[in-house]
Amino acid sequence: MNFLDLIWLIPLFPLAGAVLMLLIGKLLDPQPPSDVAVAPGVEQSEAGPRPANHAHHHPGPLQNLIRIICPGMVLVSFIFSAGAVWQLSHLPNRLHQVIQFTWIAAMPFHMANGHLATFQVDWGFLLDPLSSVMILVVTGVGFLIHVYATGYMAHDNGFYRFFGYFNLFIFFMLMLVLANNYTLLFVGWEGVGLCSYLLIGFYFHKKSAADAGKKAFIVNRVGDAGFVLGMLLMLSVLGTVRFTDVNSALRSGQFPVEAGYGVLTAMALLMFFGATGKSAQVPLYIWLPDAMEGPTPVSALIHAATMVTAGVYMVARSSALFQLTPVACMWVAGIGAFTAIFAATIALVQNDIKRVLAYSTVSQLGYMFVALGVGAYWVAIFHLFTHAFFKALLFLGSGSVIHAMSGEQDMRYMGALKKKIPVTHWTMWVGSVAIAGIPGLAGFFSKDEILWQAFSSPKGSTVLWLVGLVTAAMTAFYMWRLMNMTFYGQSRVKPEVAAHVHESPAVMTWPLIALAAGSVLAGWLGVPKLWSMFGEGFRAFPRWLEPMFALAGTESEHPASTEWSLMILSVAVAAGGISLAYYLYSKRPEIPERMLERARPLHTVLYKKWYVDELYDFLFVNGLGKGGGSAMAEFDRKIVDGSVNGAGWLTRASATLSMWWDTWIVDGAVRFTSFSVKLLSYPACLLESGRVQTYALFVVVGVLAFLGYYVAR
């Protein structure tokens, strides 16, 4: 089977599943009548972390069909993806494009330099090393999360709806990563945003969930505006949006003069702004923590493993563009580093288990952008790849904890769960070790490579490295704070919950185990160059991706001893963070209490997330939104309405004048004429008496007058 020519089929399997679910899913999974009674938007009185109708719904027998179809569709996609990637690796140029049809027909337009170009967009798919990594992550991790969700969502209303959206998301995500041009990528980009919105607001009768969905959608729109502008700018100076054409134009330097340095920088920065929206970077990261209102599998799949990495993918895809503009690269690295340390500080003090992970995700995405900014594109994708495993694992693990705790998400009411839910504990332990950066697990390899590149690459600097190192320490600390508060120490579980703490069913634990295995093994595809005792096979990932980016001059001039010492330093820092968290939260839980008392203002600032939400509320929602709204209303009332009213008044005044003119001048003239005629005719009227004899008299007088005239003559 020639999988390479069938890559267009890969997104269609999940689409089929989604269409099936959304059209007839309700028949397979009938809803209890109570669900209908809950009107959307009505906030339930018991505003628990999960809605109250949870666990009241008993699945129908046909629900099992959904359990098979939806993950099955993703599995089929995964098989096709794996086949295609396998065949791709045998191609000499490792690039395969399938153009199915012309989606937007050729349309001539003038480029910025006045040349005529045709705007044409294909419905085409591109498989190269970059997109092959992405489709394997999306379908592979996506499949595991689908399987997990069949267990996690079993008692929820709208089971079919959840899986319909989930499959639809996979479809759009695959469109995003397989598209062969920016416009088609944008279709997927918007589609995953839609699914994100639908799934964050899955418990739509909870106001906070509905609000979070709206927030995510609106904040993403802001970034999307940047992306669209960047795309249009690209079209107007390069005349094409197809990746291969754009890249070859940029690499060869054959682009028109108009595409000067400033224009390219603007283009790159606009695209990067789009990426900050989708990938939750400063200043547009604020939606991601709120997105945790969605069900936990959604957080794992969309808000950790796949969708939020779309920005990273897009920047890596535009590497040829970013390579040309050091300014844009500097911004990418700077924003990434700032986001990484900023989100990590917030994660240090959060109490909601999912919120810690959400900020951790923002922070890790920051790492990826640091790597992109310093030109280490394959490292960013590598971190994306390993992060997909361990962050999905951590989210699913937290979901399993929440499942065990009957919906409790606050870590202050957990503790000592290790014995009660051992599988969850051990898999999460693996995930935490992986993200903390302990050698041998996935996170170490990718994070250490990022730190090394931030230090050694020509675009890197010591500051970037230092920020990354501090963030790594914080990452280790907050992850082990989470582990300690959840699994170790004293139990603070509420008694009514403690009675039925239970391990999750096998359908949920097996994906955890698989992801844990991935978290251990994924990193071994890209061991540091220094570890030359391992064969070339252990550097498969860089060897697979690096030719794509065709970078020159990233070879380090630093001695091996520097790299070794930096590596040891980062491991030491991670170990330090872990042991500090262990000491503070397991051995001496009273110390954090006391520290909290001492540094309450700092804690409050961190706990309130640096008041960024409040600032944005003040600046944009109330300031620009409402203030601007009232200013606009004032403008409307005073200027727009005023001019309309003024025009009306002017018309009326001129009409009055015109009426006066008509009445007195025009009509006056007419009436004066008639009056004077009447006046002049009055004497004649006197002759007209109407009496026939008078007339006869006139005749006689006339005759006599004539007669008299003749006689007298």
Next chain:
Amino acid sequence: MHPVTTVHYLALSAALLLIGTIGVLTRRNIVIILMSIELILNAVNINLIAFSHAWHNVGGQVFAIFVITDAVAEAAVGLGILIALFRNKETVQADEIDLLKW
């Protein structure tokens, strides 16, 4: 004994015409006015016949007959109008009938 000459006829005719004209102009009763018109017409007839006789031309007499016929028709129409008028206005006084003015 003076013979009756054309001048006498003409004088009679002129007298009749004068009487008729004064009647038309001064009397108010429409019946009388119609009768006065008959006088005027007869004055004309006498005039026509006097000249016919004087000049031995029979055309004048023929004309007189025409005028008599015409007078009959005129009297019939005039009386008809008068009756119609009386039915509407209940009067035959010419000075009370002055609708046709400005």
